[in-house]
Amino acid sequence: MTKAFDITIEYFWVIVEVIFVIILIVTILAMISVHFNRDIEINNMEAHVASMRFFFSPNCFSYSDGTRTYPGIIDTNKFSETRLDNCMKDYSNLRGFDLILKEKDGSVINEVQLNKNLVQFLPLCSLKKKDFECFSKREYVLIYDNNKIRPGILDINSVIKNV
């Protein structure tokens, strides 16, 4: 009787041991899994990085006096769709851009678009279920026009198609 009881106790502790080991393993694997399965939202970041070209690259809209480029100053002569197309040509066709250059009081100076087939989805950005992501921001810029600089606003709207 005592022997049988000892065996039962032994089994009981073995089961407890096994349960603890399983919990330990599951916890470790779960931690590793959570770490590797983080879904990082990069669409906004991609659009942001792409949009920085508008302000910093002399090949986009940034004013350049021939010697240096002035980041954040938009040259109205450069603000065209051809230029936008050229400066973003290495970006895929999965991104559409709509840029509106405005005076400080909000009146529109010019509007340019890239990949109009995607830009047409902008009014649908508020939908919850969609196969594209939207990105928008407003930037305070300086406008270079006729050798003068004045304050302005650049509205950037972007549609990024999910793949």
Place this chain on the structure above:
Amino acid sequence: MYKKAINRPVISVFIFILLLLLIFLFWYLQIPGKVIHPMAEKQTIKAEITNDATLVLLNYLRTPIILDNKEIDMTDLIILWQNNKEKYSNILNEETKEIFGGVYGYCYTFNIYDNEQKYNFGSNQYMPGDSLTQVRIPTKEGDLIVELNPNQFFSRKFYSTQKGGIDPYKSCEVK
């Protein structure tokens, strides 16, 4: 001793098989597109806010204004204000609100530190803490530190994108 000699190897094999099964299960869960992991977490990278704020602050300081029929920029106005706060406070306040108001509504903090104290020209809902971007202007009277923090605007904009119901341009307005 006899009992352990019989039982332990069996248990070890059992645990080993179980371990293999668990590893296989988690490996399966990690294959993209097969199972949506319940713990998947969305992260938003916020470095872009700092980038934006730096550009806006740079443009702010270079903004031309007309003062006493002379064209100067905001940096000059800040230096004038440092020498005569009474005279230039109003115009500095108005210009600042006009410039940042167009981009961040009322949701931003804009401070100028001189050797006396800190002056806040931004939102009344001043939130102490980290300065997102700052510029140091050297002057005869000592350095001026100009700092901008539009965190409030971006957090409201982010909330608005996720849940709606908030106009980030108006939400910090003091009525």
